[in-house]
Each structure stands twice: as structure tokens, then as C-alpha cells.
Amino acid sequence: MRIGIYGGTFNPIHNTHIEIAKAALAQFQLDRVYFLVAGNPPHKDTAENIPDTCRLEMVSIAIQDEEKLFIDDREIYRAGKSYSYLTLTELKEEYPSDEFFFIMGSDSILYFDKWVNPETISKCATILVAPRLGDDEEAIRNTIHTFQETYEGEFKLIDYKANGIASSIIREDFYNNDDTRLSLKQSVADYIIEHNLYSAHNYNYSDILKLSEEMKVALKPGRYIHTLGVATTAYSMALKWNYPAYNAMVAGMLHDSAKCITDEKRISICEKNNIPISEIEYRFPHLLHGKVGAFYCKDKYNVFDEQIAHAIAVHTTGCPAMNLLDKIIFVADYIEPGRDKQPRLDILRYMAYTDLDKCVYMILEDSVEYLNSNPEMVDPTTIDTYNYYKKYMKERG
Ligand SMILES: [Fe+2]
Ligand SMILES: [Fe+2]
The missing domain is CATH 1.10.3210.10 (Hypothetical protein af1432)
Known part of the structure; x- marks a missing residue:
């Protein structure tokens, strides 16, 4: 099988995430894509008072009608930091005959050489780069080209025109701007309201x-x-x-x-x-x-x-x-x-x-x-x- 692994905090998961996964499925003839929900990633502070279980539930809700999209929750349960090289090494051991494609945002690829053991990541999986709104496509292509020279493995750009808004804007604006909700599946927006996520009032x-x-x-x-x-x-x-x-x-x-x-x-x-x-x-x-x-x-x-x-x-x-x-x-x-x-x-x-x-x-x-x-x-x-x-x-x- 050809398997896409899409890592991220998904805080919250929005339409662009789904569209990128589908674009990767089609362009690279993948059999399925797993949303790998990050637990305690080394690069980002995800806490933001959102229980990890809520991020998992939102992804589950968002993909429930999607035939080829799945969820992988191993990083939520793993002790320590969520290093991608560990997850990909594990997946390679568990499914030695499968081919892996690791999907990452263009913002992440810029710092790929700063990730822990990038050479292991590119050895385990073809790296698929998802463009983001406002990207300088030329710069991304150059970066990909440089890494292609440096590391063993393949780096490819997903053919997708990003037009949605980022999770950080959704978190900031969810209660002030109805348009932000249009970037989410209705069921995810309903979940956010029901669970009072991203509210300005969080207590300790x-x-x-x-x-x-x-x-x-x-x-x-x-x-x-x-x-x-x-x-x-x-x-x-x-x-x-x-x-x-x-x-x-x-x-x-x-x-x-x-x-x-x-x-x-x-x-x-x-x-x-x-x-x-x-x-x-x-x-x-x-x-x-x-x-x-x-x-x-x-x-x-x-x-x-x-x-x-x-x-x-x-x-x-x-x-x-x-x-x-x-x-x-x-x-x-x-x-x-x-x-x-x-x-x-x-x-x-x-x-x-x-x-x-x-x-x-x-x-x-x-x-x-x-x-x-x-x-x-x-x-x-x-x-x-x-x-x-x-x-x-x-x-x-
Ligand atoms: Fe009472
Ligand atoms: Fe009471």
C-alpha cells in the first residue's frame, strides 16, 4: 500500500487539511492518508488549554464520512516529545512492505534540516510538501531542490492552491468572525461550540x-x-x-x-x-x-x-x-x-x-x-x- 502520513497539531482540523490530504491521495495515487495527531511536538506549543482528546475527536468527526482518510493517535499516547523520525521508523517496522509519504506544510519544510534526524525521515518516506496561502512557490521549489541534494530520499510539491485560513486564525477569531467557521466542517464548528474551545475565558x-x-x-x-x-x-x-x-x-x-x-x-x-x-x-x-x-x-x-x-x-x-x-x-x-x-x-x-x-x-x-x-x-x-x-x-x- 501507498500510505500518506499527515502530521500536525490539528488545532483545529479545517477544510484545507482535508483538501490537502485529498490532493495528495489523487496526485500520488495513495491508498489512504493518516492524520498523525501530534502529542507534544518539539516545534510548537500546542497546549493552549485544549485537551489533546479534543483535537483527536475533532479529526475523527471531520473524517467520519471520508473513505480514505484515517487517524493515527500514537503520538498522543507516546511518552516524551513527538519526533517524526521515531513515528516513521516505527511505521516502517510495523509495515515493512508499505510505501510511506510524509505530508508537511511548506512552513515546516523551510526548517526541515533543524528537525531531529531529518535524514531518517526522508529515508523512511517521500516528503510531500503542502503549499500554504501566500507562499512564494519559487522559494519553496528551491528549498525542496536543496534538500533533495542534501538528503537521501525524494521531496515533492503537492499540486494544491491553498486558499483557506490557518488554525491559529480560527483559534483567535472563532467567536468574533462567522467566516472562520466556514473554513471548518459544520460538525467540527459545532464541536468547538459545545466544548467551549478557544474561548477567551479559561480558568486554572x-x-x-x-x-x-x-x-x-x-x-x-x-x-x-x-x-x-x-x-x-x-x-x-x-x-x-x-x-x-x-x-x-x-x-x-x-x-x-x-x-x-x-x-x-x-x-x-x-x-x-x-x-x-x-x-x-x-x-x-x-x-x-x-x-x-x-x-x-x-x-x-x-x-x-x-x-x-x-x-x-x-x-x-x-x-x-x-x-x-x-x-x-x-x-x-x-x-x-x-x-x-x-x-x-x-x-x-x-x-x-x-x-x-x-x-x-x-x-x-x-x-x-x-x-x-x-x-x-x-x-x-x-x-x-x-x-x-x-x-x-x-x-x-
Ligand atoms: Fe442548587
Ligand atoms: Fe447544589
């Missing part, structure tokens, strides 16, 4: 410690312990479901921040700030602690992330079509380690890490059953949410 452990101190003062001791339980459960669930984990922890930390204030204060905060109050919330103002907690995010705790505020606002009732963080906080609030009165806790704690939508639905079932015995307390949003997930689960099968 010192933010958590600071908020924890503030909650210790704002909450009664039992509520504070519950809060720590929700924050740590949200953190572990976020790791499982590939959501920025400290952001989830911030949401857990602040979800009940408006729990230990008076009903009068909750109502007056809502009235002063044009936060709508429903009829049931007027009757049972403690139900407002989600909405007021969301307001407190910006107003009191300098947390400006919209997904965090939304998850806090809906954490008591849920809402139809919850996003990923909404679900994490809704579930974490119900299953945190201090809970012991809810039914089915063992199975719910298991489902929280295996089937999140089903877990949400099971919690709603139990909530509706509980509320049926206290009908005067039923918030219509809980019923709407229950009906939405009942239909969703039925259709999902």
Missing part, C-alpha cells in the same frame, strides 16, 4: 482555590461541602466528556453561590436587574438561586464565561436541549459524593461517565416522580425538560 487551579475561599465565606458549612463535591465531580466528568475541566469546576464552585441569601434578596436582585421571575419562582423564591447565581458570576466573582453562567442558571430544573456543561453541572449536583437520599445513585454515578444523556433523563424521571407527590412545587421548566429528554431518548433508541 489558582482560580479554583480563590473561588473556593470565597464560597467558604458566602455559604453555610454544609452547602460549602456540597459545593466542593459538585466542583470535583464536575471536574472528573469534564475530563471524561472532553470539556475544559477547570471551567466545569468553576461552574460547580459557583452553582449554589446564591443559595445562602434571603428570598427577599433573591427577588430584589432579579427585579433590579431585569431577570424575569416566573409565577412558581415568586411562590418559591429559593428556585431563583440558579438565575441569581448566574448573575453573581459576572457581578461578584469576575467569571464572564457565558456557558458557565448558563449552566448555573439552569442547574435546578435543567432545560430542553442542554449543552454539555449544562448536563455536567445538572448531573454533578445530583450525584456528588455527599448525596445519599436520591434513588438509584449507584447506577446514576455509573451512567454519568458512560451515557450522559441517559443519566440526565434518569435524574429527570426521578425528579418528576418526586415532584408528583408535591405537585404545588412543580416548576414547568422541569416538566418541559423531562418531556424533551423523554422524546430524545425514544428517538435515540
